Amino acid sequence: MLVRLLSSQSVFYSSIDHISAEGVDINLYVSELTDFAVDPRAVVFDALDNHQLAERLNPNPYWSDIYNFSKGQFDKLHDPSYKDIIDTTQDTDQYNKTVTYINDSIDKFGVFKDERDIMKIVQIELTPQHEQTIFDQLPNFIKEQNIRLTVQNMESGTFTQIHRDHDRSCHMFYLLSNPDVETKWYLLKPEHRAWALEYNIGSFGPVQVIEQISKTLQLNTWYLFNGSRPHSVHNPLNKPRLSLTLDFIDLDYFSVARLFMDHGFNLK
Secondary structure, eight states: OHHHHHTSHHHHHHHHHHGGGTTOOSOSSEEEBTTOOOOOHHHHHHHHHTTOEEEOOOSSOOHHHHHHHHTTOGGGSSSTHHHHHHHTTTTSHHHHHHHHHHHHHHHHSSSOOSGGGBOEEEEEEEOHHHHHHHHTTSOHHHHTSOEEEEEEEEEEOSBOOEEOOSSOSEEEEEEOSOOOOEEEEEEEOHHHHHHHHHTTOOEEOGGGEEEEEEEEOOBTOEEEEETTSOEEEEOTTOOOEEEEEEEESSOOHHHHHHHHHHTTOOBO
């Protein structure tokens, strides 16, 4: 029994991922910042109440845009400019593989087979004045980094596909609405890693991963979030969710965790 356990896939996959921790004694996927006292609520709610927000447009089409393009549903694209961007790639091998990958992932996800259940998540920017008010509260060692504030509005839907964040590998997360949403993290199986890297794949089906942990992030609490690991978000009650993230553009999860520890902060 012990020999079978030690040679099993799950133990092998876990041992691979633990190498990435590089001696940082924290959870590999998400950690609570227990003594980080910055409170962004008044600033964010003031911006919302006074409509001083702007939706951030991603420079590259989202996976859902590629999916909707493949279905001819151009009115569902996040921005009309994405049609021309995707159009230049639709005769390529990568585009065909990506569309196949997305369709397979949606089909294999489980009970959520209706595309209307895929979450609509809007990334929103604060005004420079609101951003500065929050930045002024941050410790210097954070302000010295390449960072970005994002208000994230989960408007509708019950799940996201298993994915990696495409424009950040680590962020701090602060929930501003009720904690009804579950986040799950996964390991990507080694046999799928090379293919995902070659085609810059950031979305996966359940047969390609092994679930590691599940966590419901709590209200008014700062977390350090490992967005470079495959994860999915589940909102079975289909309730809107509002949160603030502080995105680290250049640093990975373990580098940021080490930075906090070096400055006397506790992570659990």
